[in-house]
Amino acid sequence: MSFSLPIPNTWPPLSPHRVARGARSLGRAAPPRPCNLGETSRGHLTRANARKGFGAALPRLPSFGGSKSKVPAGGVTPTEPIELGIPAELERLWINARDEWRQRCIEQPVLLPAHGAQVHVVPVGADLPGDAALIRDVVAAVRPDAIALESPPQHLKSYTSIAKALEPQLAQLLATDPRVGPAASRSCFSARQREELQAALLGACRGASLKPDPDQLVHMFRLGSVPFVEWLAPAHLVRTSGAAAASATSSWRPSSLLPSPPAATAAGGAASGGAQQQPMLLLSCGLDREARAALPAASLFFGREFDLYLEEVEGAVGEAGGGEGAGEELAAWRAALGDRLEAAGCGRELATLLAGWEAQCCLGPEVQRRVAARVEERMVEERRRDGGEGTGAGGDAGVGCLEMVRTPADPVVARRLVDLAAGRDVVRRCARIVAVVGRVHALSVEDELRRIAAVQEVP
Numbered sequence: 001m002s003f004s005l006p007i008p009n010t011w012p013p014l015s016p017h018r019v020a021r022g023a024r025s026l027g028r029a030a031p032p033r034p035c036n037l038g039e040t041s042r043g044h045l046t047r048a049n050a051r052k053g054f055g056a057a058l059p060r061l062p063s064f065g066g067s068k069s070k071v072p073a074g075g076v077t078p079t080e081p082i083e084l085g086i087p088a089e090l091e092r093l094w095i096n097a098r099d100e101w102r103q104r105c106i107e108q109p110v111l112l113p114a115h116g117a118q119v120h121v122v123p124v125g126a127d128l129p130g131d132a133a134l135i136r137d138v139v140a141a142v143r144p145d146a147i148a149l150e151s152p153p154q155h156l157k158s159y160t161s162i163a164k165a166l167e168p169q170l171a172q173l174l175a176t177d178p179r180v181g182p183a184a185s186r187s188c189f190s191a192r193q194r195e196e197l198q199a200a201l202l203g204a205c206r207g208a209s210l211k212p213d214p215d216q217l218v219h220m221f222r223l224g225s226v227p228f229v230e231w232l233a234p235a236h237l238v239r240t241s242g243a244a245a246a247s248a249t250s251s252w253r254p255s256s257l258l259p260s261p262p263a264a265t266a267a268g269g270a271a272s273g274g275a276q277q278q279p280m281l282l283l284s285c286g287l288d289r290e291a292r293a294a295l296p297a298a299s300l301f302f303g304r305e306f307d308l309y310l311e312e313v314e315g316a317v318g319e320a321g322g323g324e325g326a327g328e329e330l331a332a333w334r335a336a337l338g339d340r341l342e343a344a345g346c347g348r349e350l351a352t353l354l355a356g357w358e359a360q361c362c363l364g365p366e367v368q369r370r371v372a373a374r375v376e377e378r379m380v381e382e383r384r385r386d387g388g389e390g391t392g393a394g395g396d397a398g399v400g401c402l403e404m405v406r407t408p409a410d411p412v413v414a415r416r417l418v419d420l421a422a423g424r425d426v427v428r429r430c431a432r433i434v435a436v437v438g439r440v441h442a443l444s445v446e447d448e449l450r451r452i453a454a455v456q457e458v459p
Contacts, residue, residue: 117421186224414448
């Protein structure tokens with residue numbers, strides 16, 4: 001592919017002194033310098049989040065009020081929102097891709113004939129408010145027995161308790177028009193509502209397993225992000241599913257946008273028919289502590305895979321837009337966003353991450369699969385060129401090579417979903433499951449599910 005994204009110039013390789021100084025500012029020991037991997041500061045930020053399924057988390061941001069400024073306990077620091085200024089062409093691609101994913105999630109589940117079940121995989125990002133509507137629409141159309149989150153199981157109770165505390169705000173977010181784009185999703189709450197939501201979230205997290213940093217919340221809400229929305233929206237839907245099922249209009253379903261629930265099949269179980277559906281379950285298909293500890297540690301190559309992924313995403317956005325226009329518009333927006341964030345005290349580096357996360361949402365399922373294939377090809381070639389490190393048994397250079405578009409945890413997540421369908425370690429068998437997993441590797445989880453279904457025998 002001839003298209004090249006000048007991202008490496010944004011974060012030049014750090015000197016050992018700058019690496020140590022940056023590590024001290026984050027309150028941790030300096031990581032060892034790689035020998036010849038061309039590691040960048042983005043690599044240090046992303047490796048720690050390699051197994052989360054979303055690529056990389058936002059970097060830790062500076063305090064707006066100086067090093068001594070702190071958010072008052074139980075309160076928030078009033079700040080003006082930062083308008084991202086997403087271009088109209090990217091908005092159009094984002095909406096089209098979201099519609100493609102929604103249709104695919106509803107109409108093309110992974111069938112598990114051995115258990116008479118089906119799994120609808122929903123891809124989400126991290127803290128992106130637009131994902132709430134996608135989850136809502138799929139759940140309304142599928143009417144699942146359970147929503148499974150790719151999150152550690154120890155956090156499920158916290159998600160439920162936080163969703164209860166934030167019920168008015170989550171209800172407002174989930175009531176948004178499904179046809180709106182990312183800019184409208186990020187501006188769902190007014191400045192006053194953002195402050196109320198931040199204060200409520202901090203209060204709800206005091207007794208929870210989640211401990212968000214107040215300074216970080218200021219930045220996230222200022223950018224229009226909604227922390228933990230990919231987990232709190234499903235928890236809210238599960239909490240309110242009993243009341244919704246009891247009403248005549250048990251599910252929010254605009255007939256012009258969503259299809260009817262999937263028909264009963266041998267693989268999908270019996271349709272609910274006239275019987276009242278049981279309340280949904282909130283389950284985990286993520287890794288517990290033991291499973292996470294058993295996985296290999298994230299390698300130093302993860303930062304490079306992240307770079308390649310952003311390059312391929314930008315190239316795919318240009319192709320999806322019918323030419324170079326969309327790609328050029330994305331590059332121009334990233335530069336303008338960097339100026340805007342730098343003026344607000346956030347730093348230009350954040351523009352690369354924000355533009356990349358919004359750009360990946362502009363890719364439909366098939367384009368996303370092509371992007372993942374290109375990243376794998378380039379990673380395999382680079383690993384071979386660097387001496388064949390990471391080549392798997394039998395000479396397969398792809399084994400153990402990827403940690404983002406295909407992660408070592410994907411087979412474990414898929415196996416957990418199959419166990420839920422079979423009724424293992426859960427109160428009842430789940431014939432219809434909506435699985436909320438990371439966008440970058442959602443298709444890889446689907447592939448693992450299909451591999452398991454292919455070798456299992458139908459009773």
